[in-house]
Amino acid sequence: xxxxxxxxxxxxxxxxxxxxxxxxxxxxxxxxxxxxxxxxxxxxxxxxxxxxxxxxxxxxxxxxxxxxxxxxxxxxxxxxxxxxxxxxxxxxxxxxxxxxxxxxxxxxxxxxxxxxxxxxxxxxxxxxxxxxxxxxxxxxxxxxxxxxxxxxxxxxxxxxxxxxxxxxxxxxxxxxxxxxxxxxxxxxxxxxxxxxxxxxxxxxxxxxxxxxxxxxxxxxxxxxxxxxxxxxxxxxxxxxxxxxxxxxxxxxxxxxxxxxxxxxxxxxxxxxxxxxxxxxxxxxxxxxxxxxxxxxxxxxxxxxxxxx
Amino acid sequence: xxxxxxxxxxxxxxxxxxxxxxxxxxxxxxxxxxxxxxxxxxxxxxxxxxxxxxxxxxxxxxxxxxxxxxxxxxxxxxxxxxxxxxxxxxxxxxxxxxxxxxxxxxxxxxxxxxxxxxxxxxxxxxxxxxxxxxxxxxxxxxxxxxxxxxxxxxxxxxxxxxxxxxxxxxxxxxxxxxxxxxxxxxxxxxxxxxxxxxxxxxxxxxxxxxxxxxxxxxxxxxxxxxxxxxxxxxxxxxxxxxxxxxxxxxxxxxxxxxxxxxxxxxxxxxxxxxxxxxxxxxxxxxxxxxxxxxxxxxxxxxxxxxxxxxxxxxxxxxxxxxxxxxxxxxxxxxxxxxxxxxxxxxxxxxxxxxxxxxxxxxxxxxxxxxxxxxxxxxxxxxxxxxxxxxxxxxxxxxxxxxxxxxxxxxxxxxxxxxxxxxxxxxxxxxxxxxxxxxxxxxxxxxxxxxxxxxxxxxxxxxxxxxxxxxxxxxxxxxxxxxxxxxxxxxxxxxxxxxxxxxxxxxxxxxxxxxxxxxxxxxxxxxxxxxxxxxxxxxxxxxxxxxxxxxxxxxxxxxxxxxxxxxxx
Numbered sequence: 001x002x003x004x005x006x007x008x009x010x011x012x013x014x015x016x017x018x019x020x021x022x023x024x025x026x027x028x029x030x031x032x033x034x035x036x037x038x039x040x041x042x043x044x045x046x047x048x049x050x051x052x053x054x055x056x057x058x059x060x061x062x063x064x065x066x067x068x069x070x071x072x073x074x075x076x077x078x079x080x081x082x083x084x085x086x087x088x089x090x091x092x093x094x095x096x097x098x099x100x101x102x103x104x105x106x107x108x109x110x111x112x113x114x115x116x117x118x119x120x121x122x123x124x125x126x127x128x129x130x131x132x133x134x135x136x137x138x139x140x141x142x143x144x145x146x147x148x149x150x151x152x153x154x155x156x157x158x159x160x161x162x163x164x165x166x167x168x169x170x171x172x173x174x175x176x177x178x179x180x181x182x183x184x185x186x187x188x189x190x191x192x193x194x195x196x197x198x199x200x201x202x203x204x205x206x207x208x209x210x211x212x213x214x215x216x217x218x219x220x221x222x223x224x225x226x227x228x229x230x231x232x233x234x235x236x237x238x239x240x241x242x243x244x245x246x247x248x249x250x251x252x253x254x255x256x257x258x259x260x261x262x263x264x265x266x267x268x269x270x271x272x273x274x275x276x277x278x279x280x281x282x283x284x285x286x287x288x289x290x291x292x293x294x295x296x297x298x299x300x301x302x303x304x305x306x307x308x
Numbered sequence: 309x310x311x312x313x314x315x316x317x318x319x320x321x322x323x324x325x326x327x328x329x330x331x332x333x334x335x336x337x338x339x340x341x342x343x344x345x346x347x348x349x350x351x352x353x354x355x356x357x358x359x360x361x362x363x364x365x366x367x368x369x370x371x372x373x374x375x376x377x378x379x380x381x382x383x384x385x386x387x388x389x390x391x392x393x394x395x396x397x398x399x400x401x402x403x404x405x406x407x408x409x410x411x412x413x414x415x416x417x418x419x420x421x422x423x424x425x426x427x428x429x430x431x432x433x434x435x436x437x438x439x440x441x442x443x444x445x446x447x448x449x450x451x452x453x454x455x456x457x458x459x460x461x462x463x464x465x466x467x468x469x470x471x472x473x474x475x476x477x478x479x480x481x482x483x484x485x486x487x488x489x490x491x492x493x494x495x496x497x498x499x500x501x502x503x504x505x506x507x508x509x510x511x512x513x514x515x516x517x518x519x520x521x522x523x524x525x526x527x528x529x530x531x532x533x534x535x536x537x538x539x540x541x542x543x544x545x546x547x548x549x550x551x552x553x554x555x556x557x558x559x560x561x562x563x564x565x566x567x568x569x570x571x572x573x574x575x576x577x578x579x580x581x582x583x584x585x586x587x588x589x590x591x592x593x594x595x596x597x598x599x600x601x602x603x604x605x606x607x608x609x610x611x612x613x614x615x616x617x618x619x620x621x622x623x624x625x626x627x628x629x630x631x632x633x634x635x636x637x638x639x640x641x642x643x644x645x646x647x648x649x650x651x652x653x654x655x656x657x658x659x660x661x662x663x664x665x666x667x668x669x670x671x672x673x674x675x676x677x678x679x680x681x682x683x684x685x686x687x688x689x690x691x692x693x694x695x696x697x698x699x700x701x702x703x704x705x706x707x708x709x710x711x712x713x714x715x716x717x718x719x720x721x722x723x724x725x726x727x728x729x730x731x732x733x734x735x736x737x738x739x740x741x742x743x744x745x746x747x748x749x750x751x752x753x754x755x756x757x758x759x760x761x762x763x764x765x766x767x768x769x770x771x772x773x774x775x776x777x778x779x780x781x782x783x784x785x786x787x788x789x790x791x792x793x794x795x796x797x798x799x800x801x802x803x804x805x806x807x808x809x810x811x812x813x814x815x816x817x818x819x820x821x822x823x824x825x826x827x828x829x830x831x832x833x834x835x836x837x838x839x840x841x842x843x844x845x846x847x848x849x850x851x852x853x854x855x856x857x858x859x860x861x862x863x864x865x866x867x868x869x870x871x872x873x874x875x876x
Contacts, residue, residue, distance in 0.1 A: 156607070252735045254723060
């Protein structure tokens with residue numbers, strides 16, 4: 001235990017030390033083969049969806065009706081769907097949405113989860129109310145909630161932000177607001193343990209204000225569980241968005257996301273297998289790679305494992 | 309196949325041929341018939357459910373006096389002839405119709421069918437406390453009486469040019485008085501045993517019924533034709549979805565008959581290639597159409613959105629709606645979503661033949677140039693972003709429909725066609741149970757129509773379009789005042805049209821009725837209230853070994869199930 005204290009203290013105080021925390025973490029991370037592979041795959045997918053449409057310039061919503069249900073070819077590397085829309089263009093465009101939803105929803109969930117967890121763990125008086133709030137959210141069924149929220153706010157958001165941005169905000173908000181609870185519980189548990197530790201008591205005894213203790217002493221030590229939930233959160237958010245699209249909720253039907261591509265392709269599996277193969281593959285690879293990155297990060301950030 | 313197998317097969321074929329030639333097919337000789345309806349029936353009393361699935365499942369058991377055959381012609385069923393003015397069955401003043409039940413018709417419990425049962429059925433359905441789903445069939449009926457045991461006389465309030473509402477078609481079969489006597493009024497829905505297993509005159513009787521799951525039937529020993537039905541039992545299974553139902557008949561052969569297969573044509577074609585069965589389709593009156601909102605659905609209007617107080621900013625301009633129609637290449641929609649089960653149409657009333665207008669056929673030709681010209685002429689100028697604008701109003705539409713892959717495909721294609729003429733299109737799809745659900749609290753129902761364009765299919769039962777064309781009268785406009793009930797989704801309102809609706813209800817001669825129906829159809833088309841897309845046929849699948857299926861869009865698909873048999 002004192003190891004951890006020392007390392008964190010080193011990182012924070014001794015800025016001119018020969019080895020920084022970041023360097024240590026990176027070294028450990030690069031030793032995790034799965035994490036490295038995951039990072040490579042994830043980076044490749046991210047770069048592909050960002051720059052891919054610049055190279056493969058077919059409009060994902062354009063349907064060339066004569067070229068429908070085609071297999072893989074040079075013109076359509078992933079084939080076309082039953083309306084003659086290019087699958088590669090749709091997978092790339094869908095990836096932008098799916099990944100963006102994943103990252104933004106994860107950020108929202110992490111923010112709320114950490115905030116609630118730290119407050120509940122650090123301030124005894126807030127603990128009860130905040131944890132009951134967490135229980136309340138855990139008990140909320142996401143689908144009915146989503147139906148109600150979509151019904152209540154869709155038209156307002158649509159007129160304010162336009163159809164696509166409006167729905168995007170709605171979906172990331174809903175996914176974010178319904179997935180912060182696990183993080184909050186984990187963080188609270190860690191904070192409860194940490195705040196009784198010597199270095200926190202020491203800081204308190206010299207009159208350090210609460211916000212400073214939280215930011216300087218507690219946050220760096222709970223970074224590891226937060227990072228891990230963050231990576232897992234991306235995967236969960238992408239999967240949730242897919243499930244929503246699969247149910248026909250969420251984005252308009254001509255707005256591709258990986259989940260929707262899978263859903264639409266399911267019936268055509270025997271005619272054009274590429275319609276489910278490619279979206280399914282990138283979806284699985286993304287989730288898998290992000291999970292491996294999370295795994296690697298946990299090892300790298302945990303001082304007990306690092307340096308062994 | 310081994311040589312012995314071949315020989316046995318050949319022998320069986322010869323034997324079957326011989327049996328067929330002799331005409332000695334026997335009741336119950338063909339074993340079990342397996343039917344799959346992917347929407348499962350919840351009960352077997354068509355008077356308590358408006359759903360097609362219940363109606364069709366019940367048609368194995370319950371029968372009307374007359375029904376429609378596969379061509380839409382009325383055929384006598386429990387009677388010897390259809391009453392008409394010519395044969396004296398319908399009175400000269402068109403206020404009475406008299407049916408005579410054929411001799412020897414028995415209920416499955418062995419008691420005779422009498423006129424009293426028909427009288428009871430009318431009382432059952434029109435009981436004010438009952439909530440009968442088929443009430444419209446008894447519209448205008450002032451009395452039903454039993455003249456004698458086999459003669460039923462129906463009297464109408466006023467002259468009824470088409471008196472074949474009561475006791476005709478799968479929607480108004482005859483219930484047995486002895487069984488349902490204690491189930492009238494408020495007690496109707498509580499009679500579970502009766503509603504799950506009605507006694508009928510049909511070819512089958514119910515042996516077991518599990519709501520929303522499976523129903524089993526066996527041959528009715530008292531059925532009027534001694535050699536029918538050929539099947540001893542029927543297993544009527546519900547559940548799943550259209551694609552898996554199609555697969556179970558066409559590919560795996562687990563079932564003999566599957567109903568309502570709205571699946572992309574290439575998928576059906578591929579399944580059919582497996583050789584286990586074939587797709588059957590028939591055309592009735594179903595039209596997939598775009599409803600055009602004549603009122604402003606903007607959310608800014610609060611409680612007044614979608615009401616006639618606020619006309620739509622641009623959809624009442626016939627140049628716009630005509631251009632929208634011309635810009636749609638209907639053949640592509642058919643090819644992508646319907647295949648042989650659809651054909652382009654320009655009429656909301658496409659059938660029967662005598663009622664079908666030919667005055668709107670301009671829309672069959674895909675003509676974006678003409679569409680562009682119309683819009684240019686009407687002052688809609690192409691903006692920099694490719695969307696036409698006039699007086700600051702952008703040609704931008706929100707286009708909604710129910711969630712179904714064929715519909716979303718159609719939406720995507722139409723969006724592309726419209727954007728090519730400078731009409732911005734936003735798509736929305738809503739779960740079918742919400743869209744068609746009629747829930748007052750949901751903003752997404754097709755009656756509220758808080759969008760600019762919406763797409764769905766509608767049709768009418770039987771062959772008379774009077775009630776159907778009455779849907780677009782001013783009084784049918786859904787609004788907060790009538791709790792959004794009403795069938796006039798476009799909110800089309802014209803005194804001239806209303807006058808024709810009234811005139812039709814007083815016109816008897818077929819030619820005059822046809823002329824009126826055509827004029828009404830044309831009026832709706834000219835006003836641009838409805839943009840018809842596809843005349844849709846019903847699509848079902850039958851196993852290759854199942855014989856006698858006559859696909860029928862005018863009545864229950866299972867209307868002639870007594871004649872179905874297994875090919876050897």
